Amino acid sequence: MKNITLKNIEKSYGDTTVIKDLNLEIKAGERIIFLGPSGCGKSTILRMIAGLEPVTSGEVHLGEREVTHLPSGDRDVAMVFQNYALYPHMTVENNITYALKRNGINKSDRQDRLTKVLGMLELDQFRKRMPKDLSGGQRQRVALARATVKKSDYFLLDEPLSNLDAKLRVTARRELLKLHKEFKQTFVYVTHDQVEAMALGDRIVVLNKGAIQMVDTPENVYHHPRNIFVAKFIGAPPMNILSGIIKDSRFHYEDQNIDISDVSTFSGDLDNTEVYLGIRPENMELATDDDYDIKGKVIFTENFGAEVAHTIKIADEEIVVMAPEVIDRKEIGIKFDRKHVHIFNKETELNYKYMEK
Structure with a gap:
């Protein structure tokens, strides 16, 4: 078993609680994104799984072992x-081979593992170089290679691509997917980049202020957000949210x-x-x-090449x-795709889709 189980995890620094009552089951061999x-x-959370940060209360399980108080070096991560x-x-x-x-x-x-990973990450020509003689992308591949040769059941990554430029990030994401396909570790990845999360994850754990907002597939997180925080955090541009009242459907x-009347929720x-009504820009x-649902004034446009983002003012929003x-x-009508309209509770900010369950 390569699953990871977090039970009632809390983390405090003095009187400040940063993680409160967190429960999560990470399946064996899946790619999960924080x-x-x-x-x-x-x-x-990642550092508590790795044993680099002590848990204030709760339990960390790697497979069938409770490792809450086990040193990092004994956790096989x-x-x-x-x-x-x-x-x-x-x-x-x-x-790569030091550990x-x-x-x-x-x-x-050691040599067999080294040869395989150098070939997989296209590093063989750099094997005798020092880190100072490598580019940022090459250093990142060396760090990935060093982790990969351990053949650990658990692969933990803390924003590993954030120092790379946009083109290198795309290349590195593909390399990560290849590594996971080859070795099938339980893969836990931390990022603030939603594009990385959508591209890499089997499931995404959306967090805010130390609490889980939603755990689901990238598709569901994007198309069926559990609350307004998820709706606005995922997507660029984010989901549009309007505050109003429902009368006569x-x-x-x-x-x-x-x-x-034909909105599913x-x-x-x-x-x-x-309520709040939400709908994504696309x-x-x-x-x-004259066939439109609502009308507003175009303030400005942003041309992204394949698409153009029109910012439109409707009353004060x-x-x-x-x-x-x-x-x-200047003035333009807007039509809504009813299949993608969301209705959120005004007090809890929860999507009514999830309140009905």
Whole structure:
């Protein structure tokens, strides 16, 4: 068993609690991503799994072993850090095999592992170089190689690609997926980059202020957010949120209203209820005729090449609508795709889709 179980985990620094009553089951061999803003506790959770940070209360289980108070070196985990943490006085090959040598792995096995990982990560030509003679992307691959040769059941990565430029991040993500396909470790990855999370994860754990907001597949996190925090944190541009009231199966916002009778989470019980309505920018379109749901004024546009983001003011709110080209009009109608409209509770900010379960 290569699963990871966190039971009632709490972490405090003095009187300040940063992780409270966290429970999570990570399946054997899956790629799970901890995603959230800076300071949400994601790196702290990873370090508690690795044994680099003590747990204030609760239990950490790796497979069938409880390891809550076990030293990091006895947990059989491989970890990759944001700053690479390479030994500056060692060559690439010595950086990769140093831990194996310390752990008594025989020379023949060390060389076999080294040769395989150098080939997989295209590092063979750099094996005699020192870290100072490598680019950032090459150093990152060395850090990945060093973790990979340990053949640990658990592969823990703390924002390992954040120091790379955009092109190298794409390449490195593919290398990570190849490594996981080859070795099938239980893969736990920390990032604040939602693109990385969507590209790499079997499941995403969305965190905020030390608490889990949602755990689900990338598709469900994006298309069926559990609450407004998830809806706005995932997606670029983020989901549009409007505050209004439902009357007679219509969402009323200022002096305009939208028919929501065919929205899946709408029910007659919500009539005369103040709610938030959410919809993603790509699930709306700009109307060139009088067939629209709501109307506003175009403030500015941002051209991303394949699509153009139109920022539109409706009463006191601004929303963003994605369109294939610039619409050169001051006032514009907007049509909503009802299949992608979400209704959130005004007090709890929970999606009614999840409140009904």
